[in-house]
Amino acid sequence: MNLPKFPRQFIRKEDEPGYQPETWQPKWHCFCCHDTGKINPHLAKLVIEEYDLSKDKIPRCQNPSCKAGDNLDFLGSQVVDYRFTAAICQHLDSIHREEWRQTTETKTALVQEKIAQLAQQKSLKKPARTPSEETEIQEKYAAIVDEYNKKP
Ligand SMILES: [Zn+2]
Numbered sequence: 001m002n003l004p005k006f007p008r009q010f011i012r013k014e015d016e017p018g019y020q021p022e023t024w025q026p027k028w029h030c031f032c033c034h035d036t037g038k039i040n041p042h043l044a045k046l047v048i049e050e051y052d053l054s055k056d057k058i059p060r061c062q063n064p065s066c067k068a069g070d071n072l073d074f075l076g077s078q079v080v081d082y083r084f085t086a087a088i089c090q091h092l093d094s095i096h097r098e099e100w101r102q103t104t105e106t107k108t109a110l111v112q113e114k115i116a117q118l119a120q121q122k123s124l125k126k127p128a129r130t131p132s133e134e135t136e137i138q139e140k141y142a143a144i145v146d147e148y149n150k151k152p
Contacts, residue, residue, distance in 0.1 A: 026100060029066070030063050030065065030066035030068060030093065031092075031094075031096040031097045031100065032061045032063045032066065032089045032090075032092045032096065033063070033068055033069070035066070035068045036061075036068055037061050037069040037070070037071050037072045038058050038061065038072070039059040039060070039061050039084055039089070039092065040092070041053050043092040043095065043096055044056075044059045044084075046092065046095070047059075047084065047092075056081070057080060057081035058072060058079060058080050060072050060073075060080045060082055060084065061084070061089055062082075062084055062086050062088075062089045063086065063089040063093055064086045064089075066089070
């Protein structure tokens with residue numbers, strides 16, 4: 001029998017051929033809890049009014065694609081808030097994803113503006129003379145000197 005040929009499967013996506021790191025790509029996968037299992041306080045506040053990180057139970061992330069919340073389960077329901085369902089976490093994830101996208105766009109726009117400003121500053125500086133410009137200037141100078149010398 002002929003052995004099959006498998007394409008390579010990389011553990012880290014950075015090793016994949018043609019991988020391009022995205023600027024400002026966050027390190028986390030879950031936008032609900034940043035892979036900590038604890039829902040982001042500012043997101044928790046969207047559901048629990050006056051939510052206080054230091055006083056309230058820990059809102060546990062139940063995003064279906066996220067397993068980080070498992071790390072909190074040993075604390076039990078005395079400490080962990082299990083009311084945030086998968087649907088809520090998915091919604092919070094998409095809200096924060098959108099916030100992140102907008103922040104990234106703003107940052108990109110700012111950087112592009114800076115680059116444009118720098119380019120403009122550069123073009124305001126006198127460019128170096130080309131050899132032909134240099135010759136032209138010398139010829140003009142010589143002509144002026146010549147003209148001056150002819151005068152009595
Ligand atoms: Zn999560």
